[in-house]
Amino acid sequence: MSVKRIFLGEIIGTFILVFIGCGSVSLAIIYELITTLFEVALFWTIGVILGIYSSLKLSGAHLNPAVSLAMLTEKEIKVNEFFYYIIAQFIGALIAGFILFKIIKNDIEIFNLKTACVFGEYFPNPTFDNLDWVSLPIASIIEMMATFFLIYLIFIITNISKLKKLSPTLIGLTVGVIIYIVAPYTQCCMNPARDFAPRIIAYFNGWEQFAFNYNGIGWLIVYILAPLIGGVLGAFAFKLTLKNRIS
Numbered sequence: 483m484s485v486k487r488i489f490l491g492e493i494i495g496t497f498i499l500v501f502i503g504c505g506s507v508s509l510a511i512i513y514e515l516i517t518t519l520f521e522v523a524l525f526w527t528i529g530v531i532l533g534i535y536s537s538l539k540l541s542g543a544h545l546n547p548a549v550s551l552a553m554l555t556e557k558e559i560k561v562n563e564f565f566y567y568i569i570a571q572f573i574g575a576l577i578a579g580f581i582l583f584k585i586i587k588n589d590i591e592i593f594n595l596k597t598a599c600v601f602g603e604y605f606p607n608p609t610f611d612n613l614d615w616v617s618l619p620i621a622s623i624i625e626m627m628a629t630f631f632l633i634y635l636i637f638i639i640t641n642i643s644k645l646k647k648l649s650p651t652l653i654g655l656t657v658g659v660i661i662y663i664v665a666p667y668t669q670c671c672m673n674p675a676r677d678f679a680p681r682i683i684a685y686f687n688g689w690e691q692f693a694f695n696y697n698g699i700g701w702l703i704v705y706i707l708a709p710l711i712g713g714v715l716g717a718f719a720f721k722l723t724l725k726n727r728i729s
Contacts, residue, residue, distance in 0.1 A: 483541065488563060489570045491541025495533040496574030499545050500676050501582060502529030508586050508600045511609070519665055527658030534650035543650070546673040547571060548713030552633045555717040571675035579680030583687055593688035595696060601689070602681035603669035603705055604696055610666045618697065621668045621704045626712035628664045629672045632656060633716030641720075642728050668704065672712075677705040 506525030509515045516522065534543040544550045550567040553559045559567070579601055590597055595608045605621035606613035616624075639645050639652045657672070664670035671677045681701060685693035694701055 483559075483563065485566055488541045488566045489573075491537035491539075492544060492567055492570035493574040493577070495537030495541070495543050495545045496571045496675060497533075497578045498536055499529045499533035500575045500578035500680065502526070502532065503676065504579065504582055504600055504680055508582065511597055511600055512586055512589055519662060523658040523662040523665070526661050527654045529654075530657045531650050531654035534653060538650065541567070541570075545571060545574075545675075546709075546713075547675050548629050548633060548673060548709040549636065551710050552637070552713040552717035555714050556637075556721065568675065572679050575675045575679035576682065579683035582680075583683050587687070590688075595692050598684055598689040598692040598696075599669060600680075601684035602693055602701065603671050603677050604692075605668045605700060605704060607666050607669050613667060616667050618700050618703065621697075621700065622708045624664060624668050625671055625704050625708040626715070628660050628668075628670060629709040629712030630716045630719070632660055632672050633713045634719050637717065637720040638724060638728065641725070671705045672709050674706040674709055677701070 503526040506516065506522045506529075509525075510517070510522055516525075530545075533545050537543040537545065542553075544553065544567050547568045550559065550564050550571070554561065554564045583601070586600070595604065598604070599608055605618075606616035635656050636653055639649050639656075645652060660672065661670045678701070681693050697704065
């Protein structure tokens with residue numbers, strides 16, 4: 483696959499995913515136009531579906547470094563392609579975060595931890611109460627397992643021939659369901675590009691005391707390393723269990 487197609491597809495797809503997804507969080511926190519986790523999860527579902535459809539024919543629609551690393555593990559892409567993917571995903575997410583901030587900046591009344599959640603993710607989820615037990619190790623395990631199940635199910639969906647035409651919708655629904663289950667604890671990342679790039683936007687635009695400080699090195703361990711590890715484990719699990727049994 484050409485570098486041009488990878489960059490174009492992943493930038494467009496990741497932009498759509500992050501803009502719609504983070505936009506839904508802003509609708510909930512900044513504007514209070516949506517009031518339930520179900521609605522936020524539904525927006526993320528739509529963002530994933532549209533992101534995949536917009537980039538599938540160009541780059542294969544990874545839109546997530548954890549997906550790209552899983553594909554590299556399965557030798558579906560080459561090492562140099564992997565780096566093209568994650569750079570493009572980061573750029574797409576960065577542009578989405580920047581444009582979203584420019585749109586909503588005049589409506590942000592206070593730059594606190596709650597509004598920081600529009601861009602980056604924190605544990606325990608600041609919008610939920612009585613979750614102090616979600617420590618860094620627990621949050622890491624939650625994110626790792628969430629990404630594990632996502633990648634495992636992506637491989638199943640994309641390897642069953644009868645489901646291929648429905649794969650964008652099924653993957654989007656999978657993401658939405660996992661978000662609905664996991665978000666109360668860690669906001670549910672599963673995607674290092676989705677978290678890290680908008681977090682940079684937050685850091686340089688008023689949330690510098692929260693972006694890379696609030697959870698210590700949690701931004702790295704919970705929202706980058708844990709999803710990557712979960713993605714690799716998901717790929718290995720698929721290879722060991724179902725790869726040679728479904729078609």
